[in-house]
Amino acid sequence: MPYPIDFSEYFDYEALTAHLKGLAAAYPTLATLASIGRSFQGRDIWALTLTNPATGPDTDKPAFYIDANIHAEEVATTSVALYTAWYLLENYGTDPEVTWLLDNTAFYILPRTNPDGAEISLKTPHHWCGNGRYKPGEEQTYGLVQRDVNGDGLIVQMRIEDPAGEWKVSQRDPRLMILRQPGDVADGPYYRLFREGVVVGEWDGSLNSLTFHLPRDGNLNRNFPAGWRPEFRQYGAGDFPLSEPESRAVAEFILTHRNIAGMQCYHTHGGVHLRPSLVAPDATLPRADLALYKRIGAMGTALTGYPVISVYEEFTAEPDKPRVGSLMQWSYDEMGIVTFSTELWNPELAAGIAEPAKYQLRARSEDDELALLRYNDEHLGGAGFVNWTPFDHPQLGKVEIGGWTHMYTFRNPPPASLAKTDKAREFLPTTLHTNCLFTLKHAAVAPLVRISAVRAERLADGLYKVSALVGNVGFLPTNMTEIAKAHGTAGTVKATLSGAEVVMGPTTQDLGHLAGRDDRVATWSPWMREWGQTGRVVEWLVRAEAGSEVTLTAGADRAGVHRQTVKLD
Ligand SMILES: [Zn+2]
Numbered sequence: 054m055p056y057p058i059d060f061s062e063y064f065d066y067e068a069l070t071a072h073l074k075g076l077a078a079a080y081p082t083l084a085t086l087a088s089i090g091r092s093f094q095g096r097d098i099w100a101l102t103l104t105n106p107a108t109g110p111d112t113d114k115p116a117f118y119i120d121a122n123i124h125a126e127e128v129a130t131t132s133v134a135l136y137t138a139w140y141l142l143e144n145y146g147t148d149p150e151v152t153w154l155l156d157n158t159a160f161y162i163l164p165r166t167n168p169d170g171a172e173i174s175l176k177t178p179h180h181w182c183g184n185g186r187y188k189p190g191e192e193q194t195y196g197l198v199q200r201d202v203n204g205d206g207l208i209v210q211m212r213i214e215d216p217a218g219e220w221k222v223s224q225r226d227p228r229l230m231i232l233r234q235p236g237d238v239a240d241g242p243y244y245r246l247f248r249e250g251v252v253v254g255e256w257d258g259s260l261n262s263l264t265f266h267l268p269r270d271g272n273l274n275r276n277f278p279a280g281w282r283p284e285f286r287q288y289g290a291g292d293f294p295l296s297e298p299e300s301r302a303v304a305e306f307i308l309t310h311r312n313i314a315g316m317q318c319y320h321t322h323g324g325v326h327l328r329p330s331l332v333a334p335d336a337t338l339p340r341a342d343l344a345l346y347k348r349i350g351a352m353g354t355a356l357t358g359y360p361v362i363s364v365y366e367e368f369t370a371e372p373d374k375p376r377v378g379s380l381m382q383w384s385y386d387e388m389g390i391v392t393f394s395t396e397l398w399n400p401e402l403a404a405g406i407a408e409p410a411k412y413q414l415r416a417r418s419e420d421d422e423l424a425l426l427r428y429n430d431e432h433l434g435g436a437g438f439v440n441w442t443p444f445d446h447p448q449l450g451k452v453e454i455g456g457w458t459h460m461y462t463f464r465n466p467p468p469a470s471l472a473k474t475d476k477a478r479e480f481l482p483t484t485l486h487t488n489c490l491f492t493l494k495h496a497a498v499a500p501l502v503r504i505s506a507v508r509a510e511r512l513a514d515g516l517y518k519v520s521a522l523v524g525n526v527g528f529l530p531t532n533m534t535e536i537a538k539a540h541g542t543a544g545t546v547k548a549t550l551s552g553a554e555v556v557m558g559p560t561t562q563d564l565g566h567l568a569g570r571d572d573r574v575a576t577w578s579p580w581m582r583e584w585g586q587t588g589r590v591v592e593w594l595v596r597a598e599a600g601s602e603v604t605l606t607a608g609a610d611r612a613g614v615h616r617q618t619v620k621l622d
Contacts, residue, residue: 054079058139060485061469061478063128065175066096066168072135073099073164080142082106083155089163090302096168098302101138104159105145111159113614115314115527117496120163120303123273123318123380125170125181129397129465129484130319134164136485137492150493157613158496161310166303167273178208180248180459183270183289195254196264202249202446203454209439210456211247213449215260218243223419226426228438228455231419246456252448260449276300279387280332280377287377294378307384311544314499314533314611316392317492318380321464323368324399324409326353326491329385329392331364332375339535345391345571349498353491359395389537390611391529393495397484398466403477404428429462432477437462500569500612501527502546504605506590507619516556517595517621523548523607524588525567531612532566544610551604553597553621564589566609597621 056079058072077086083105088097104111119137121130141160144151154160165171173181178201199208212220212230221243223229233243245260252263272289281287281294295301307313320327328346330338350361362368369375376382384392401409401417404424417425429437441455461467466480506522523546525531531546532538546564568585595603601621608614 055143056080056139058135060132060136060482063175063465063468064131064135066165066172069131069135069165070097070099073101073138076138076142077101080145083142083145084138089306090298092167092169092299093297094169096172098166098168098299099164100306101162101164102159103138103141103155103162105155108156109614111161112310112312113608114157114159114312115499115501115611115613116159116161116310116312117492117499118161118163118307118310118313118316119319119492120166120317120380121319122165122171123167123299123303124320125167125183126174126460126464127319127321127397128171128175128460129321129481131164131171132481133319133397133485133488134162137489138162138164140486140489141493150497154493154496157501158314158499159312160496161306161313163303163306166299169299174460178206180208181270182272196252196256197247197250198253199248199250202251203442203444205439205454207439207458208249209454209458211249211444211446211449211452211454212244212441212456213247213260213452214242215245216241216243217261218245220244220246223422225419226423228426228440229419229422230456231422232416249454256448271297273297273300274380275376275378277304277378277380277383279379279383282377286374290378300380303380304383307388311610312613313390314529315495316381316384316390317495318384318392318394319488320394320396322398322400323396324357324359324402325368325396326350326357326359326361327364327368327381327394327396328361329364329381331369331379331382332377332386333365335363335366339539342389342391342534342536345529345534348571349391349495350393352494353393353395356491356494357395357487359399361393364394385534385536387536387540388542389532389534389540390542391495391498391534395488395491397488398464398480400428400463401425403432403466403480425457432474433462433467433471434473436471437467498528498571500525500529500531500533500567500609502531502567502608502612502615504548504607504615504617507605507617509603509619509621511599511622512594515596515598517553517597518592519550519553519595519603519605519619519621520590520592521548521605521607521617522588522590523564523567525569525612526587527612528569528571530566530569530572530585531609533611537611538566546607546609546612548591548605548607550593550595551606553595553601553603555593556596557594558592560593562591562593564591564607567612595621 121134278294
């Protein structure tokens with residue numbers, strides 16, 4: 054029975070929970086909903102398991118893992134995860150690709166791993182990243198603290214005239230503040246810009262002694278046990294790896310699902326498919342893994358238009374301080390699971406900027422800022438920018454409050470209620486659909502063990518030779534990546550015979566790893582390349598009564614389990 058969902062607006066915890074329960078109820082065979090733990094404030098962290106149980110339980114199939122909204126403000130990621138679940142369920146039985154995926158693989162979809170933080174972002178004006186472990190603002194114990202000073206429901210900016218200010222008003226649009234150049238001395242007035250807020254703690258009343266610290270709330274995506282470093286080195290890291298209930302629930306889920314063969318951890322924003330490494334140059338990655346990432350990622354670029362980039366090489370502001378303790382560092386660098394962290398949505402592309410700055414890595418030009426203001430005026434009816442308005446600040450005196458809103462301009466595509474043009478109404482649904490399709494393609498590359506050519510040969514009365522070909526019919530090798538092979542995090546292929554007495558050799562045979570069809574891809578020179586075996590013949594010598602049946606079971610951690618039965622005549 055279809056379960057329609059309106060994806061044109063974002064979902065708070067209650068709406069998300071209702072939709073997840075609605076989907077599970079509408080598709081009771083294909084979908085199972087479970088809570089994998091509780092957030093700090095007691096909300097459920099939901100995980101939806103999707104597969105066709107008639108072709109085997111999820112644990113007997115390679116699985117694709119999707120999580121979203123680990124960062125509070127990134128609510129569009131929840132929408133794409135929920136959309137993907139809905140799309141798979143809605144199209145099972147009619148779309149051949151979806152049907153194949155749910156028959157042969159499983160999906161684990163965690164649409165909101167930080168439900169406390171998301172609720173703060175959806176329902177208060179605070180800029181928030183962490184898991185709501187602190188009440189809004191309390192993480193900043195001194196200096197300027199973000200707060201909705203004028204009570205308009207938004208936290209934007211305050212500008213204060215100051216001869217020593219580093220900002221001035223653009224001659225091309227009075228809303229736009231541009232940086233004062235080093236030699237500018239006579240084209241003032243000049244301004245200081247601050248986050249809208251109040252001063253907490255001791256302060257002598259001078260702007261020069263006013264400090265502003267970035268909020269130091271916990272960042273769940275720095276709390277994973279890979280390269281973890283304490284707070285002084287990595288902001289948001291938490292007290293120790295997996296100290297937070299949300300990251301711990303996610304890690305335990307991943308560790309107890311050894312069949313996870315691919316991952317997508319969604320973020321906003323940037324319009325890029327991020328890949329490893331987070332901490333080292335590409336030259337240090339295994340070449341085969343880098344090639345895999347490029348081939349799989351290219352399918353994403355074809356669908357979404359997002360480039361595939363290395364976090365370390367192209368997305369790190371300070372190469373001497375790479376981000377550590379993230380989920381993707383743990384899942385790839387430690388476990389060798391091919392993981393992408395897609396940063397959905399690029400507002401600069403939406404504004405028609407030809408060469409967008411990569412997410413906050415450089416200042417935008419005046420032309421680019423003006424293009425963004427035009428985007429705001431045309432597509433959002435001006436709702437993304439608050440015009441500068443004088444305000445009597447209780448501590449700072451005369452200020453002007455204004456500037457960009459954040460949540461539905463830069464952080465997330467505009468929901469339908471903010472979008473004022475047909476084009477703007479398309480940004481969100483296009484983001485959901487194209488990214489969903491990429492994950493289906495990524496899910497389909499999993500290694501997949503299959504038994505074929507099963508034979509039973511009678512050698513003497515009650516003595517049989519049973520043989521079969523155990524093969525990997527998937528794209529990836531059964532070890533998935535070189536990292537997983539080196540770290541031993543993907544179990545080898547094992548074949549077991551049951552139902553008769555094995556009289557020679559082991560009942561369970563370890564076949565090691567089997568190559569995938571990617572191993573045979575040598576586009577420029579196929580005759581120059583060697584490739585590994587994608588299958589091996591296994592044999593057992595068994596004693597059994599004529600007419601009895603034996604069962605062959607073959608599988609690997611990340612490549613599924615397959616069974617075949619043969620009659621001994
Ligand atoms: Zn993020």
